[in-house]
Amino acid sequence: MLEIKNLQVKLEDEDKQILKGVDLTIGAGEVHAIMGPNGSGKSTLSYVLSGKDGYEVTGGTATLDGEDLLDMDPEERAALGLFLAFQYPVEIPGVGNMTFLRTAVNAQRKARGEEEISAAEFLKVIREKAKTLKIDAEMLKRPVNVGFSGGEKKRNEILQMAMLEPKMCILDETDSGLDVDAMKLVSDGVNALRSEGRSFLVITHYQRLLDHIKPDVVHIMANGRIIKTGGPDLALEVEQNGYADLLEEHA
Ligand code: ADP
Ligand code: MG
Ligand code: MG
Numbered sequence: 001m002l003e004i005k006n007l008q009v010k011l012e013d014e015d016k017q018i019l020k021g022v023d024l025t026i027g028a029g030e031v032h033a034i035m036g037p038n039g040s041g042k043s044t045l046s047y048v049l050s051g052k053d054g055y056e057v058t059g060g061t062a063t064l065d066g067e068d069l070l071d072m073d074p075e076e077r078a079a080l081g082l083f084l085a086f087q088y089p090v091e092i093p094g095v096g097n098m099t100f101l102r103t104a105v106n107a108q109r110k111a112r113g114e115e116e117i118s119a120a121e122f123l124k125v126i127r128e129k130a131k132t133l134k135i136d137a138e139m140l141k142r143p144v145n146v147g148f149s150g151g152e153k154k155r156n157e158i159l160q161m162a163m164l165e166p167k168m169c170i171l172d173e174t175d176s177g178l179d180v181d182a183m184k185l186v187s188d189g190v191n192a193l194r195s196e197g198r199s200f201l202v203i204t205h206y207q208r209l210l211d212h213i214k215p216d217v218v219h220i221m222a223n224g225r226i227i228k229t230g231g232p233d234l235a236l237e238v239e240q241n242g243y244a245d246l247l248e249e250h251a
Contacts, residue, residue: 001199002026002049002168007060009041009048018044020224021060024201026168026217031200033210035235036221037243042203043087045221046172050084051077064168079111083166085157087173092144097156100144101126101163108164129162133189151182158189169193170201175209187212207239222247 002025009019018041026032034042048055049062051074062069064080072080092100106116117125130140133155145153154174161169171190175183190200190213202213210218210232218234219226222243227250228234238246 001028001030002062002064002201004049004062005060007045007048007062008058009044009055010058012054012056017058018055018224019048022221022224022226024219024226026199026201028167028199029194029196030217031194031202031213031215032217032219033202033204033213033215033235034219034221034226035204035207035238037247038205040221041224042221043172046084046170046201046203049077049170050074050082075107075111078164078166079108081167083161083164083169085154085161085169085171085174087176089145089148089153089157091146091148093146095144096141097144098126098140101160104160105163126159126163130159132192133159133162134185135159150177151179151185154178154182154186155189158186162189162193165198167197168199168201170203172203173205174202175204175206183209184212207235210235220246222250 004022004024007019007022008017010017022045024032036042044055048057049069051072057070064082067080069077069082102117102122105122109116126140135155139148139152139156145156148156157174174186178186187209194200202209202215204210215232215235218230218232220228220234220238220243228246
């Protein structure tokens, strides 16, 4: 599904290398987690995969289903089935949440050569999905994320994900700033979307999210590289011992 080889990335306007050779392969239906200290390059990895401006790829490759992601603009990546839930969801004043979602769904359908979703069908689907995420009708009508609480924004990100039905979902610290109840809602939303054909990369600072979203593989990232890969136990180990031992081992 997702194959990253020796990915090296620097800031576009600064001589600062952030990713120093990342290797990561995620198979169809797998859930991988990346943990790591602040500043290790986790968000940068997700930004580069989604095509955000400001970064320059200086080496390596990233493909989704064999197609070169790094060569595509963000819309093409989304049409191919890549979705990124941001650590800080953006507010879009003046654009209703429902309108935004319908436009996004139709843009994706168009890019795939499919017919537009009818208004009635769209309403039916969005109401269903919003209900499971405890997003009420009023939140659907408000401008995207404007005035939403932290938890509401994150739930709204998962709603976007549910509506777009991507095959590769990247969640960047979707749990940060969430209380236990909101985290459970978000996790339940993600778990409901798990399927054979859909893969997840869950970036998190805390092991507790991985109690809810059980990963198949856990990677530890530090200083622009993945320094260790293991099973779910690796997350527990890090939670107990911190990163210091791993960093020392790696150095
Ligand atoms: P993480 O998500 O693991 O906390 P980031 O990818 O956000 O790490 O950041 C990795 C490093 O790159 C940090 O040292 C951060 O300060 C730096 N960095 C990332 N993006 C930028 C940017 N746009 N401008 C300046 N520094 C940046
Ligand atoms: Mg950070
Ligand atoms: Mg980050």
